[in-house]
Amino acid sequence: MSGKAILLCKTASLTIAYEVHGPETGVPVILLHGFPYSPRAYDEIAPLLAAQGYRVIVPYLRGYGPTRFNDAKTLRSGQQAALAQDLLDLMDALSIEQATLCGYDWGGRAACIVAALFPERVRGLVTGDGYNLQDIPNSIRPLDPETEHRLWYQYYFHTPRGVEGLKQNRREFCELLWKLWSPTWSRSGERYPLSAPTFDNPDFVDVVIHSYRHRFMYVAGDSALESMEVLLTRQPAISVPSISLCGADDGVGPAPQEDEDAEHFTGFYERRVLSGVGHNIPEEAPEQTLKALLDLLQH
Template identity: 80%
Template structure:
């Protein structure tokens, strides 16, 4: 197994652990994983970017791996604004005024929010599955039955039984989600053990449960971030150059023929559907992810 040197930086709430590749003087690219994944999603991407001279930062999100909350009494929030605030504070702590961002799932949400609200901080964006900002005020409206079925795990997490299940069976449950969300990925069983230890973080369950409850207005958020949640409720557009990568075989959010997100992107924008790819886009399709980043960076 490849060893990945770790660094840590302190923000207002966290000691964020991250992996860094490439020269410190290179243009910064931040790669952000989702749930239930880890920086291992970028094992084939970060070194390739570093080899071309970029400074590549791959953090563990709150609740994952060695990243830790500083204070025991801090709300273990998983709300979308907390993820975005962590990304902003990571950039500030590393003196990064502007970066290129790539993320999917939770990480894509953080990247999209920063691109929408602080476009001057983002040179370009590669986002998994398009516009990742949650429309929380309308979150209680029912979806098509097929979509509701795919979201079973979210409703499970709304219950005490779901909390107990995630606590007692976190590795088995997360492995099941990997299988369901990437049903045609041949390397899932081999790759999962590389990410699973990141879920042993003592705050993993609390952060995950809060994330899935807050987005449906079943849990209160961090009051210091309410201003950002209000801004996000307006569903702001993203103006930075963006490529959206969508897995054609995504078991939780399969790519639709019609791009329903296009109206949220007000700048240069392209959507690429990836055949044979599920939800874990950068790990399943590293070449396509790398190409999307380089296509944006070289223009």
């Protein structure tokens, strides 16, 4: 898959695969990928953090790579609370009391939720595209037509045709999203083949489809996560030191001129819009991502 050593960590619901860099005694940093990406997004970041003495953990999210569900009966949920609970469970299993978190897309959502609901577990947060919590009760409200157009893939996943399309063409489909979401990135063709094998996970399609249906209230979530989902309907603020990285050329969620998320952050907060960068922030802009992490770690 990547040629890197992959470790396994068993939690209540998953056996989570992760890559680790740096000394065991280093200050922990957890780097979280999104959909449809992989830990390869941090190839130019994790080794440099490790070289400065940090303990860097890069997990494969549920439905990706070697990560597996422990029980065949467990709902293959992709809801936001599941991603956050996986992160908490991983931290507990690895005896990480507090970490600096970095994530974008799905991984950014997990990081933002843990930062919002469990701030004592988070030293600092680098978030792709700001406040990444879904406002599910208001998801039924239509957005402006241009934004709706960019979300075409989500509506596709709401249909049986979309499920079959992802099953039959997962690599081609995800490669198309890479191109659409990072339209000005010249390395997409070179880098995509490094992540594509992680989508062959047997749970990938089920987790993805559930994620994009749950956020629009078209399917029920995992009952064990309902209490967390209720808390998230209140759109809790994030109080930990945070830096938001936004891609100016993001093809699915371009950065607005005005920061619409600032009100959700009550502690130190800074927004950095990255020129020439699309949706795959850490892989397209490793230097800027590393700088944001070090700014928080050394704050």
